[in-house]
Amino acid sequence: MNKMIVFIGLLLVVIACNKASEIIPELPELFEGFKQPANFPAPAYNVAKNPISKEQFELGKKLFYDARLSRNNTISCGSCHIQAAGFTHHGHDVSHGIDDQLGTRNSMPIMNVAWNKAFFWDGGVADLDLLAIVPIENPVEMDEKVPNILKKLQGDEQYHALFEKAYGTSAITSIRFLKALSSFMVMATSSNAKYDKVMRKEGADFTQEEEQGYALFRSKCANCHPEPLFTDGTFRNNGLVPSAVNDLGRYDITLNPLEKYKFKVPSLRNLKYTAPFMHDGRFLNLEGVLNHYSSEVVDNGTIDPSLENDDGKLGIQLTAKEKKLLLAFLETLNDESFVQNKLLAE
């Protein structure tokens, strides 16, 4: 009998140990605070004014992956921003939200947001701390209100402890909630693609193909997708034929007719994980995107001047060979360490 008790006791200890190692991630070693990569400019988000502690980050991460942020507790931020898909909704042309409802736009990556000056395809929000309100309140995404979420969290002892660790007291307020989510998103930095290692001279070199692709990129794409973020953060009409939805893009925000069909220039980092492409996810792969630029661009009134050529033709003239070289270069912008970063994992 005694032996039995000892055995069960040991068993329990073993189970307890296993559980502990499952629950507690190895964050102490992983979290190093916000860092500006050597080849990146200063971030747009005021990190000095909003220093990110490990505790705030951990709270933000728990919130990011908590389905209670949606009306019926089914959809978390992470549902449509999946790390393995570069924090997008892989395979979905437009966002797929609560009650299987569909939005009208492609889920954007949570990546290098600390450098973003404006958010969403139309730039409707200019402050990261206000970003989370949008998917939360969108009736086809999470369809919830922050005050309701706070009530749900207030009923959870674990959150009281997490808020206290992060902010000194256990008060669960809207500002702390938003700031914690920002803390998580700001840490989603992707800066370790092959391209970065070449630029930072960390022992990597472009192949001949990649090097040629890089030169092509700089002459044909970098106007709108400048290094090292591979977006200039502006809103442009890149000559897509409007779909049946007739999404007017930036115009919906500014009501300026000159901004009809303009959308934010997306980054070209991590394209390997983030298909499909464009604001409505209409292109399933990069070949489709390059074919668009080389031969499918149309002018519906507000086309970006950089897509107009002296000979009257629209788009970016690219040969099949050039496309291949560009694709080789774009491949160097994929950051496997980002999509596998345990720090950001659910």
Place this chain on the structure above:
Amino acid sequence: MKAIKHIFLLSAMTLLLAACKKNETPAPDSNNVGELSVEFDNIVGNKTLQLNTANYTNASGETFNLSLVQYYVSNLKFTNTQGAEYIVPQDSSYFLILGHDRNSRFAKVNVPEGDYRSVTFTLGVDSIRSTMPVEQRQGVLDPTGGHDGAGMYWGWNSGYIFFKMEGTSSVVASADNKFRYHIGLYGGYDPTTPTLNNIKTITLDLSPGGVAEVRKGYRSNIHLLVDLMKVFNGSPNIDIAQHPTVMVSDFSSVVANNYQHMFSHDHTENGVRNENEL
């Protein structure tokens, strides 16, 4: 004891007399601070506001009722009879008037003693506050909707809804007959691509209806009438049938131009000791 009673009676009578003789209010001492409120008393034409129950008819002959009325008042400024301005510190100068909550009808501030002959306020939220960090947008300005669920903020087009009015009218050709006016837009965060700016600044002369004589220990109340009918009856008149829903659109500026004329000064109550007197 009797003497004390007499003194008490006498002083009570003196006070009563003093209250009656308004001209004998002591001269203001600007080192002292008194309470001042601006009362936003919603009416519709020549009727009081009765949400959901009362029927009103606008200049276009459309009969409607109102189910929801709420708007921001901010950036209060008062000018005294000498022409000097007092600007209420901005952090305490944001108010949300809710048609369904009579307690919300006062914008209460503290101002130096003085005789104030005009009031200026913003209908809406100024552009600077609209782009401030969230820490400086608490209380009625909480963008997450902490303001009693009033829903006075657009998340997707980051900005406050200045004025919200909803109701029903049989002229609206939809199943629920609802009309919804949600008016905002502060000019946008990017000066290179400005949006509409529907921020309205309203100044009212208080002289005809009574200046606000603000004195320490008392409250003055500037009683305004807010005629919601002016949303429809203005230049131009707005037809509900043609415009059942006005939100982020060019037409929002027409509504805002009309509603800036809603406010008129009715009277001022000075020497108020208790809000129940109002």
